[in-house]
Amino acid sequence: MEGESSLSLLQLMAKEGLVPSPEEEERRKNVVEKLKKIIMAWVKKVAWQRRLPTKHIAETSATILTYGSYGLGVHGSDSDIDALCVGPVFATMAEDFFIVLHNMLKGREGLSEIHCVKDVKVPLMRFKLDGISIDLPYAQLKVLSVPEDVDILNPCFLSDIDETSWKSLSGIRVNKRIHQLVPNLENFQSLLRCIKFWATRRGVYGNLNGFLGGVHLAILTAFVCQCHPNASLSALVSNFFKTFALWPWPTPVELQDGAMPTTINPAETQFFMPIRLPCSPSEYCHSNITRCTFYKIRVEFLRGHKLTKDAGRPNFDWENIFEPFPYSKKYMRFIKIYVSAANQDDLGDWVGWVKSRFRFLLIKLEEVQSPCDPNPAEYVDVDVEEPNAVFYWGLLPGKTNFPDIESVKEAFWKVVSNGYQGSLGRLELSIVQVSQLPNYARLDNASRKGTKACWKIFDYNQQRIPIYSQHLPDYVVGYMTTNRDTKYPSAGG
Structure with missing residues (x-):
């Protein structure tokens, strides 16, 4: 019976387009090979x-x-590809990656929408290659040559590297350890697809909004697979919800690797949902979870547990688990966050910056006793001419149903405007009734895909200053635009 139930779940995943076709897989492989060359x-x-x-x-x-x-x-x-460029000791990030490589990529056939993203914890280049979006950070190893099959868990390669490279390598190391530790890779992959689909539908997926990010879900899924190595897919889904609905948070979740259990540091359990990185037992996944988002995640775990107790039945209806969260039925009032800029290029920078500060807004609302449910969906008000992005967060019942939104906005604006290097856009906060929601925001978040920030494309007609190689004084590696608002060097050489 569990086999029939698992098969029906796999069929639902295929119907929802969660598994790419063989042709799409081949296309991605070709893109990665082209990038390697x-x-x-x-x-x-x-x-x-x-x-x-x-x-x-x-x-x-x-x-x-x-x-x-x-x-x-x-x-x-429709997923993008996260790819890390790993280079040798003599190839620097500032000159060789962001200027020389950028210059080589920019004019290539099939490559478009290339942007440099520097003012973040993990700097990267973002572009499309043959129509597939790629995020490309850089890590510099202290070797003269990086083998294609470099073992990134080998301490020899990790010694004496800079902090940025260490952070860039974190995602690779986590993935590799998960591959090594899960008992059945295929079951793990199927379960993780299901859980990511569930988290997206129920509005609890997205680290910037205070929910679970991809790495959190991957480790939680791997943990359940370790605990139930011989379980069917339907049983794994049921056990996932049972495990974390009843989990004694803030006890950390940690994958088992045969080593002695890591001792719990009381200072580190200040997180609501601590999850240890499998590649470094002393480190935790970065988390933006707050009190109100922790509450919603727990409620959704409990709901999933209740609905999957009989998941082994052959006629089990999986649709109920993935039913989109009914924001417009659940909440009577919403906090509307309206973000706009003078043009589309500026909007990408501005929205990305504002979203990176959402955790402060969540905590501020909790302080004034007005907790909320931050719907991760991002909308566009097509009735407004200026480029914009709109968010609607459900307002939970609190000590006051009408927080002093002006004071909240003032405090949030101070945080958002501090340190931003581009042209500041508009930011408006207001409270709207459910009856005032526009039609596009009455949709559930099932069909709303979270968008990554776009980044500026520069005007190459501006006056530019040539940048010469530090090692070959007569060799131009690129150009710096003279516009003072331009944050990154162009590479139009």
Whole structure:
């Protein structure tokens, strides 16, 4: 019976488009291989610029390692690819990655929408290659040549690397440890697809909004697979909800690797849902979970547990588990967050910055006794001419149904405007009744895909200052625009 129930769940996943077709898989593989060839050409060019001996230039190499949903094999048909560029000691991030490689990529056929994203914890380039979106950070190892199959868990490769490279490598290391620790990779992948689909439908997926991110869900899923190594898919889903509905938070969740259990540091259990990284038992997944988002996640775990107690029945209806969260039926009032900018390019930067500060807004609302449910869906008000993004957060019953939204906005604006290097856009906060919601916001979040921030495309007609290689004084590696609002160097050389 469990086999029939598992099969019906797999059929539902296929119907929802959660599994890419063989043609789409082949397309992604080709894109990764093409990117690897570009990286190899790039590293040899940099070696030449450094005036390395001819023998060393011939032997040097860099590589591409995939991680995230693609690296775990749980990506969908419209998922992007998280790929890490791993380079040798002589290839720097500032000059060689963000200028030389950017310059090589920019003019390539099939490559579009390339942007440099620097002012973040893990700097990266974002672009589309043959129509597939790619996020490409960089890690620099203290070696002269990076083998294609580099073992990123080997301490020899990780010694004495800089902090940014260490952070960039974290996703690769987590993925690799999960691959090593789960007893059945195929079951893990199917379960994780289901859980990500559930979290998206129920509005509890998205780290910026204070919910569970991809790495959190991957580790929780791997933990359940370890605890039930021989279970069917339907039993794994049931056990997932049972495990975390009854979990004694803030006891950390930690994958078992055969080593002695890690002792719990009381200071580190201040997180609502501590989840340890499998590649480093002393580190926890970064989390933005607050009191109100923790409450919703727990409620959804309990709901899932209640609905999946009989998941082994052959005629079990899986649709109920993935029913979209009914925001417009659940809440009478909403906090409307309206973000806009003068043009579409500025909007991407501005929205990304505002979203990165959402946790402060959540905590501020909790302080004034007006907790909320931050719907991760991002909407666009098509009736407004200026480029915009709109968010609607359900307002939970609190000590006051009408918080002093002006004081909340003032405090949030101070946080958002502090440190932003671009042109500040508009930010409006207001309270709206459910009857005032526009038609587009009455939709559930099932069909709303969270959008990543777009980043500026520069005007290459501006006056530009040439940037010369530090190692070949007469060699121009790119140009810096003279516009003071431009944060990143262009590479139009």
